[in-house]
Amino acid sequence: xxxxxxxxxxxxxxxLFFLIKSMTVTSTSxxxxxxxxxxxxxxxxxVEEAAVVAFTKNDIRLNHELVTPLNNGNLRxxxxxxxxxxxxxxxxxxxxxxxxxxxxxxxxxxxxLPGKILIQADHKLPFDKLKYLLHTASVSGFTDYQFVVEKxxx
Amino acid sequence: MLKRRAKDKMKGRLPEAEVNIVSLxxxxxxxxxxxxxxxxxxxxxxxxxxxxxxxKAAEGExxxxxxxxxxxxxxxxxxxxxxxxxxxxxxxxxxxxxxxLRRRFSGxxxxxYTRTVYHKNKETVQKxxxxxxxxxxxxxxxxxxxxxxxxxxxHYQVLTDTLSSVRSLGDTSEALTVINALGxxxxxxxxxxxxxxxxxxxxx
Numbered sequence: 001x002x003x004x005x006x007x008x009x010x011x012x013x014x015x016l017f018f019l020i021k022s023m024t025v026t027s028t029s030x031x032x033x034x035x036x037x038x039x040x041x042x043x044x045x046x047v048e049e050a051a052v053v054a055f056t057k058n059d060i061r062l063n064h065e066l067v068t069p070l071n072n073g074n075l076r077x078x079x080x081x082x083x084x085x086x087x088x089x090x091x092x093x094x095x096x097x098x099x100x101x102x103x104x105x106x107x108x109x110x111x112x113l114p115g116k117i118l119i120q121a122d123h124k125l126p127f128d129k130l131k132y133l134l135h136t137a138s139v140s141g142f143t144d145y146q147f148v149v150e151k152x153x154x
Numbered sequence: 155m156l157k158r159r160a161k162d163k164m165k166g167r168l169p170e171a172e173v174n175i176v177s178l179x180x181x182x183x184x185x186x187x188x189x190x191x192x193x194x195x196x197x198x199x200x201x202x203x204x205x206x207x208x209x210k211a212a213e214g215e216x217x218x219x220x221x222x223x224x225x226x227x228x229x230x231x232x233x234x235x236x237x238x239x240x241x242x243x244x245x246x247x248x249x250x251x252x253x254x255l256r257r258r259f260s261g262x263x264x265x266x267y268t269r270t271v272y273h274k275n276k277e278t279v280q281k282x283x284x285x286x287x288x289x290x291x292x293x294x295x296x297x298x299x300x301x302x303x304x305x306x307x308x309h310y311q312v313l314t315d316t317l318s319s320v321r322s323l324g325d326t327s328e329a330l331t332v333i334n335a336l337g338x339x340x341x342x343x344x345x346x347x348x349x350x351x352x353x354x355x356x357x358x
Binding site for chain 1: 168175179182183185186189190197198199200201202203207304306307308309310311313314315317318321323324333351353354
């Protein structure tokens, strides 16, 4: 009894071509961490390759790696600098990231300076908390904010 | 005889071969699972902005500059501030602008104009904001900067909605016709794309 797998092959090949067509291969993954629902926007400005900072309910992450935990969604007092605006652990890692990118971009004269940063936060996050992240990014050299949004669900 | 005929018929044909597609199936399924794991079925986009940078004008620099501030107080309320228009050179239809400002804003040419936009429906607030910005863009087609002052309690969603409204017209709005640097008319949806974000400290 022969097994006819022609239809299965058809399905697999079509699915594969569809996925290859819709997938973009970039080194930047902007899928938000669990617990974040990004704000919806009709903006169609493409996401550019940059460092990704996420402000979740439990922690702050840079490129999906933990930077510092949060205390019930709030910054821990020991994480804030003397100016009460800079998040010290985040500043440390962002400055390293900036230096790394500057070394890379410095060798490529035609490329833009590495001041871009992608920001991911929950749509209900108050600006009172977000401002610390923005200030820290700014003092670390990242002055080109890119707020990551998603298409509104119809 | 029949066997010979069958043999003669067989001579013109290639021998049947079995195609082993096991390895092909392996590759396809592995690739498929890999791509399914890597693929994201959500589309993500970005809204650019920049931070407020402290500084002061060089001494002797008295050139008037275009100042547009949107102060975001809540999802239902925002305030607009347009700096002094006296001396600004890039205005089209000065008289039309001045009479429109007198009708819709409070203030004067030398100190600037303010206006509050309020509505219980947040979408209406954004739409009203865009309508005002559209008129301002028509009169200042070469200006692209705006400041967005945000109050602490404002949610991130409201910030991105307002940022999007300040940067460009929505799809449902008609494109704006402006005269570009070459003197030609062109259609655009861009309003004030260079948005500076700052924290509203309560000052005007």
